[in-house]
Amino acid sequence: MVETERAGEELAAELHPGDVVALVGELGAGKTSFVRGLARGLGTGDVVSSPTFVLVNQYRGRLAIHHLDVYRPASLSEVLDLGFDELIASGGITLIEWADRIAPLVPRDAIWVRITGLGNEPREIRIEAGREGGEVGREGGESDFPGDVD
Ligand SMILES: Nc1ncnc2c1ncn2[C@@H]1O[C@H](COP(=O)(O)OP(=O)(O)OP(=O)(O)O)[C@@H](O)[C@H]1O
Numbered sequence: 001m002v003e004t005e006r007a008g009e010e011l012a013a014e015l016h017p018g019d020v021v022a023l024v025g026e027l028g029a030g031k032t033s034f035v036r037g038l039a040r041g042l043g044t045g046d047v048v049s050s051p052t053f054v055l056v057n058q059y060r061g062r063l064a065i066h067h068l069d070v071y072r073p074a075s076l077s078e079v080l081d082l083g084f085d086e087l088i089a090s091g092g093i094t095l096i097e098w099a100d101r102i103a104p105l106v107p108r109d110a111i112w113v114r115i116t117g118l119g120n121e122p123r124e125i126r127i128e129a130g131r132e133g134g135e136v137g138r139e140g141g142e143s144d145f146p147g148d149v150d
């Protein structure tokens with residue numbers, strides 16, 4: 001298992017019903033790898049693959065898992081039309097690749113995961129609670145999550 005999956009699996013242990021995990025990182029940074037580990041950590045045996053063309057994949061673990069990839073949608077309303085608010089409110093776990101592209105829709109208390117590094121490079125994975133650029137993320141600085149990898 002790559003380190004990125006392991007970091008996702010560790011975060012899974014910290015999650016509660018209704019949590020939203022907002023993933024940020026370039027093409028190939030490892031967002032889907034992180035989700036794969038996280039989903040496994042939530043106990044699913046389902047195959048995790050990029051939902052780039054179907055927008056939302058659903059897995060069944062100890063909590064329902066909604067896996068979105070919003071790389072392609074052209075507008076926020078397209079994401080809302082997927083039933084975005086209902087997914088968030090469903091009591092499952094919502095994982096959003098490219099969440100920075102829909103930042104205005106991401107709940108204030110989301111957990112932001114930022115992955116840097118490409119190819120064979122080691123990855124830096126920063127995990128922080130709070131809106132991107134918001135008070136918690138900026139002032140809080142350090143992560144509250146033991147799954148943090150530096
Ligand atoms: N820590 C790591 N070390 C080495 N390779 C890694 C690491 N993490 C992920 N990878 C590899 O990087 C590649 C891209 O990973 P992944 O598909 O998860 O990225 P992504 O951010 O979801 O990409 P996309 O933007 O296309 O959705 C995969 O081959 C994966 O195995």
Ligand SMILES: [Mg+2]
Pocket residue numbers: 031032033050069097
């Ligand atoms: Mg991906």
